[in-house]
Amino acid sequence: MTAFLTVVFALWFGLTLLCQFIKPTVSGRLLRWDYPGLIPMYRVFDRRVQDLTLYYRSHPEGEWKPFLEQREARLRQIIWNPEGYRHKILWSHLRSLSDFHHAGVPIAPYNLSNQGLENILLEETECREFCQFAVSEGGTIIYASPGGFAR
Amino acid sequence: MSQPLYWTLLLVGLAHLLSSCELLAARKLFGPEARCCWSLLSQKFPERLARLLQPLGGHPGVLALLALRASSGLWLICCPSSWAALVSLTVLTIVLHARNRPWMVDAGDKFLLMVTLGLLLAGLPTQSVLSAEPALESVALIFIAAQASLSYFTAGFYKMRNRWGNGRFLSDLLDCQLLVGRTHATFLKRYSWLLPLMETSVVTIQLMAPALVLMGPTCAKVLVLWSFTFHLLGAWGLGLRTFSQAYWTCYPAILWCAAR
Numbered sequence: 342m343t344a345f346l347t348v349v350f351a352l353w354f355g356l357t358l359l360c361q362f363i364k365p366t367v368s369g370r371l372l373r374w375d376y377p378g379l380i381p382m383y384r385v386f387d388r389r390v391q392d393l394t395l396y397y398r399s400h401p402e403g404e405w406k407p408f409l410e411q412r413e414a415r416l417r418q419i420i421w422n423p424e425g426y427r428h429k430i431l432w433s434h435l436r437s438l439s440d441f442h443h444a445g446v447p448i449a450p451y452n453l454s455n456q457g458l459e460n461i462l463l464e465e466t467e468c469r470e471f472c473q474f475a476v477s478e479g480g481t482i483i484y485a486s487p488g489g490f491a492r
Numbered sequence: 493m494s495q496p497l498y499w500t501l502l503l504v505g506l507a508h509l510l511s512s513c514e515l516l517a518a519r520k521l522f523g524p525e526a527r528c529c530w531s532l533l534s535q536k537f538p539e540r541l542a543r544l545l546q547p548l549g550g551h552p553g554v555l556a557l558l559a560l561r562a563s564s565g566l567w568l569i570c571c572p573s574s575w576a577a578l579v580s581l582t583v584l585t586i587v588l589h590a591r592n593r594p595w596m597v598d599a600g601d602k603f604l605l606m607v608t609l610g611l612l613l614a615g616l617p618t619q620s621v622l623s624a625e626p627a628l629e630s631v632a633l634i635f636i637a638a639q640a641s642l643s644y645f646t647a648g649f650y651k652m653r654n655r656w657g658n659g660r661f662l663s664d665l666l667d668c669q670l671l672v673g674r675t676h677a678t679f680l681k682r683y684s685w686l687l688p689l690m691e692t693s694v695v696t697i698q699l700m701a702p703a704l705v706l707m708g709p710t711c712a713k714v715l716v717l718w719s720f721t722f723h724l725l726g727a728w729g730l731g732l733r734t735f736s737q738a739y740w741t742c743y744p745a746i747l748w749c750a751a752r
Contacts, residue, residue, distance in 0.1 A: 342616070342617040343617065343625050343627050343628045343631075346613055346614070346616065346617070346628055346631070347627070347628070347631050349613060350610070350613070350631050350632070350634075350635045353635070354635060354638055354639065354642075357639065357642060358642060
């Protein structure tokens with residue numbers, strides 16, 4: 342039994358070690374020692390996206406309004422459409438738009454919390470698109486771990 | 493009785509107790525309209541499974557699970573030799589993680605689950621971790637210390653790759669009011685020259701963590717002291733309390749390994 346458990350421990354550690362660097366997209370829960378959002382966060386950082394709040398602050402409303410409208414329409418569809426509910430929602434590590442609002446991000450004229458959009462989440466693909474958009478616009482994004490926030 | 497394992501068990505019990513109490517105190521987060529409500533989080537499960545899990549995942553159910561986990565943590569503190577307490581903690585933690593993903597499960601939670609599961613395995617043959625065979629006891633302690641070192645090294649590696657060290661990351665963080673309280677931000681901004689220093693020290697020590705464990709007791713003590721301060725500051729300034737609770741559990745293993 343001891344020998345068997347020793348092998349189990351060794352395999353577990355070996356796999357963890359392998360998963361840190363070999364295949365960074367693997368999200369095995371006990372096999373990666375990063376924050377829940379480390380991968381998207383650092384990918385975002387690689388693209389020189391630093392601070393979403395700064396992004397919003399440094400851009401006049403009109404420039405990102407159409408983008409946000411488009412996002413919102415899609416998000417509404419994903420979340421509220423009963424058919425959309427049946428689709429697999431890819432859970433994003435990025436926070437809901439309303440959280441950005443609460444963080445002091447001026448996303449007016451959309452007062453998201455007043456529109457009952459508290460629970461809108463960004464899909465993983467959308468998160469990526471959003472970041473790419475922000476970068477292409479010369480913006481910056483800060484990403485924060487939802488786990489830490491939620492506490 | 494192994495002292496390092498005894499202390500690890502106590503710290504694991506304490507970490508589960510504190511983390512559960514903290515979530516119970518923030519129970520509004522699980523309410524019907526809140527961010528972690530079941531109607532939203534259940535979407536990640538197939539429809540039938542979600543309906544089946546409703547009693548556990550719903551608002552009163554999740555609070556009951558948290559209360560049970562807190563009680564199991566207390567049970568482990570009072571009776572560290574109890575393998576049943578470890579089984580209970582492991583099962584409840586896995587269920588809660590499955591329920592709360594992705595919002596409320598961070599690397600601290602994962603680390604704590606890993607240590608708990610490791611202790612559970614070590615106690616499997618004798619049904620008590622404290623009377624585990626010496627060989628298995630050593631393997632378990634080495635495993636915990638190695639995982640802790642690896643987790644620090646990985647975090648340091650990614651930080652280094654992303655050019656931590658000029659103070660910009662912490663400076664950006666201080667601008668995010670949701671993360672950092674106004675008092676902390678004001679305090680740290682007054683000493684902004686400290687930020688690059690803090691970033692560099694974090695990256696350096698995280699990268700050196702495995703080496704520090706291997707270099708003997710004195711270096712391991714430096715690592716433990718730094719880690720304690722680092723997580724304490726993270727808990728105080730950024731609200732990352734689960735990290736501190738979880739990483740304290742690996743200190744006995746680190747010190748034990750370093751002494752050998």
